[in-house]
Amino acid sequence: xxxxxxxxxxxxxxxxxxxxxxxxxxxxxxxxxxxxxxxxxxxxxxxxxxxxxxxxxxxxxxxxxxxxxxxxxxxxxxxxxxxxxxxxxxxxxxxxxxxxxxxxxxxxxxxxxxxxxxxxxxxxxxxxxxxxxxxxxxxxxxxxxxxxxxxxxxxxxxxxxxxxxxxxxxxxxxxxxxxxxxxxxxxxxxxxxxxxxxxxxxxxxxxxxxxxxxxxxxxxxxxxxxxxxxxxxxxxxxxxxxxxxxxxxxxxxxxxxxxxxxxxxxxxxxxxxxxxxxxxxxxxxxxxxxxxxxxxxxxxxxxxxxxxxxxxxxxxxxxxxxxxxxxxxxxxxxxxxxxxxxxxxxxxxxxxxxxx
Amino acid sequence: xxxxxxxxxxxxxxxxxxxxxxxxxxxxxxxxxxxxxxxxxxxxxxxxxxxxxxxxxxxxxxxxxxxxxxxxxxxxxxxxxxxxxxxxxxxxxxxxxxxxxxxxxxxxxxxxxxxxxxxxxxxxxxxxxxxxxxxxxxxxxxxxxxxxxxxxxxxxxxxxxxxxxxxxxxxxxxxxxxxxxxxxxxxxxxxxxxxxxxxxxxxxxxxxxxxxxxxxxxxxxxxxxxxxxxxxxxxxxxxxxxxxxxxxxxxxxxxxxxxxxxxxxxxxxxxxxxxxxxxxxxxxxxxxxxxxxxxxxxxxxxxxxxxxxxxxxxxxxxxxxxxxxxxxxxxxxxxx
Numbered sequence: 001x002x003x004x005x006x007x008x009x010x011x012x013x014x015x016x017x018x019x020x021x022x023x024x025x026x027x028x029x030x031x032x033x034x035x036x037x038x039x040x041x042x043x044x045x046x047x048x049x050x051x052x053x054x055x056x057x058x059x060x061x062x063x064x065x066x067x068x069x070x071x072x073x074x075x076x077x078x079x080x081x082x083x084x085x086x087x088x089x090x091x092x093x094x095x096x097x098x099x100x101x102x103x104x105x106x107x108x109x110x111x112x113x114x115x116x117x118x119x120x121x122x123x124x125x126x127x128x129x130x131x132x133x134x135x136x137x138x139x140x141x142x143x144x145x146x147x148x149x150x151x152x153x154x155x156x157x158x159x160x161x162x163x164x165x166x167x168x169x170x171x172x173x174x175x176x177x178x179x180x181x182x183x184x185x186x187x188x189x190x191x192x193x194x195x196x197x198x199x200x201x202x203x204x205x206x207x208x209x210x211x212x213x214x215x216x217x218x219x220x221x222x223x224x225x226x227x228x229x230x231x232x233x234x235x236x237x238x239x240x241x242x243x244x245x246x247x248x249x250x251x252x253x254x255x256x257x258x259x260x261x262x263x264x265x266x267x268x269x270x271x272x273x274x275x276x277x278x279x280x281x282x283x284x285x286x287x288x289x290x291x292x293x294x295x296x297x298x299x300x301x302x303x304x305x306x307x308x309x310x311x312x313x314x315x316x317x318x319x320x321x322x323x324x325x326x327x328x329x330x331x332x333x334x335x336x337x338x339x340x341x342x343x344x345x346x347x348x349x350x351x352x353x354x355x356x
Numbered sequence: 357x358x359x360x361x362x363x364x365x366x367x368x369x370x371x372x373x374x375x376x377x378x379x380x381x382x383x384x385x386x387x388x389x390x391x392x393x394x395x396x397x398x399x400x401x402x403x404x405x406x407x408x409x410x411x412x413x414x415x416x417x418x419x420x421x422x423x424x425x426x427x428x429x430x431x432x433x434x435x436x437x438x439x440x441x442x443x444x445x446x447x448x449x450x451x452x453x454x455x456x457x458x459x460x461x462x463x464x465x466x467x468x469x470x471x472x473x474x475x476x477x478x479x480x481x482x483x484x485x486x487x488x489x490x491x492x493x494x495x496x497x498x499x500x501x502x503x504x505x506x507x508x509x510x511x512x513x514x515x516x517x518x519x520x521x522x523x524x525x526x527x528x529x530x531x532x533x534x535x536x537x538x539x540x541x542x543x544x545x546x547x548x549x550x551x552x553x554x555x556x557x558x559x560x561x562x563x564x565x566x567x568x569x570x571x572x573x574x575x576x577x578x579x580x581x582x583x584x585x586x587x588x589x590x591x592x593x594x595x596x597x598x599x600x601x602x603x604x605x606x607x608x609x610x611x612x613x614x615x616x617x618x619x620x621x622x623x624x625x626x627x628x629x630x631x632x633x634x635x636x637x638x639x640x641x642x643x644x645x646x647x648x649x650x651x652x653x654x655x656x657x658x659x660x661x662x663x664x665x666x667x668x669x670x671x672x673x674x675x676x677x678x679x680x681x682x683x684x685x686x687x688x689x690x691x692x
Contacts, residue, residue, distance in 0.1 A: 058461055058462045058463075061461055063460075063461050064458075064461040067454060067457045067458055067461055070454065070457075071451075071454050074450065162540045171543070171546065172540070172542065172543060172546050173473075173543055176475060178475075267450055270450070270476075270479065271449055271450060271453070271473070271475050271476035271478075271479075272475040272476075272478070273473075273475040273476070275449060275473060275542075275543070276540070277539065277540050277542060278448055278449065278450075318451075319454070319458055322442075322444050322455060322458045323458065323461070323462065325442055328418075328443055328444050328445065329418070331418070331444075332418065
């Protein structure tokens, strides 16, 4: 992340501070839709969907679609928070292991102290928010790029995950807490299934969409949303007009912490035990999902809906390759090709839109 | 502009010609693909039972020699039994569970799954059973397959294999070993080292290395050997790491000997040459083969091994200098 004073080439969406009867309102709906950051991701998502619909018969079933949505949702919740952070001009490489840290914290605290699992859940929330806070503070106090700061916290968390787990349980996975008080309640909140027209859909899909709605509202309709765009677009200009840049960035890192906590809780209550070594590498998938969704690596531009579409594309590719029964040796290769194509489509659509 | 294009083209042609000449002149008189093709792979006839589809879902990281052997065994059984084999793998527990869900959506006739992360698989396996799909476990999950009331289990008990390993170290008079774990947080690997620790009368230290980065594995083991000269045995948990450990011992100028869990082609040669003292084999080919074959048999004749009570053990099989020659010819084909 370079913080040059040059604003991003793309124009941020019109700020809600502009009264509604301005020039923006006179532009046609189609033109305005085309200027949204997520339009390219939408085209790419439709393309990927139609592609797998054609090549993999199993992909067409409703239950397969539910599997794809579930895969997309756990990644998507994280990708939402990461996309907000990226619009704010920062990276978080510790996001992948932070999910595991949160799940480990909740599980081990409940088990070791034999408390109701909700105690563990709440402590884990504090732990995750603290990790976000520390990331944010380190960034501001050191002045180092977030890439470096969070790379350090990623490695520290990865080590802590294993060392603390082994210290407390003498194993590398936590003990099962599925028979403890409050587990079933927590499971119904974080990891139950809803019946939608006869198909079991995981509750994370619902949460994902709820969070997406909240994130979109924050970005486009609140003062804080403006601060995010401003802080990511140009830090100095934002400061000059009175945006609390530091506060914004810390809040964004804590948002990632919150998302990591939520996904961590889902993993814990869905799968009962947590392996200390998991989550490594996922941080890149969150970033990729955000980028496919139209976030710029330089900050100041992007959308929450884009991150939803990005995660959805990723889920489709991940499961679609298996449904299509392609040789799994090529799996990562295919994933890479699909992501590249999706990103290129996205870029092309955005260029077309900008040209009008 | 044209001139430049021409020059480029001429350079390209020259490069091509040079490469062709090098290829022609550089034929090897031994080894290579030609020698490999001369060894026929393992194949048999084909059953005339109706076509069925079986999903094999493992926790393997891509590109691991061990899992490649498992897959070869599964493929051989699938070819024989007229089975359409769908192989998929993911080291992450949640993702592996998703792959089981994926197989259920595909309405397969059977599922063979590794239970490295048994708790994570519970929900998905229950769904498979609800859908009436028979499930067998292999390779990992010896303590859990019965609780999940799966049909059969093929594999070895990692802790018992570790204990057998420790006993063998006692027999050959080892004093101090390091147990090298290539993936932090992997339950089966930890169980092996715990088993070694349990029965080995000498001292056992666990050493964590980053298995995805061989140079760092090599230097970490070297550093450990240099730091503590009393170490006389390096115990690795996978064939590629044993071969690296041999290099590490050479680098460190150390007399430490190497022994390992699991085999591959190169490791067999290393046992023959005495670079590696012995290996404990759990016969991955057999695990893959039996998992698929047993599901075929269950569907077509209702048979299953172990009565849902006892596992089918595929190891530990010790490979030492005394018996390595019989195994070598199969290992050359990459099936042991």
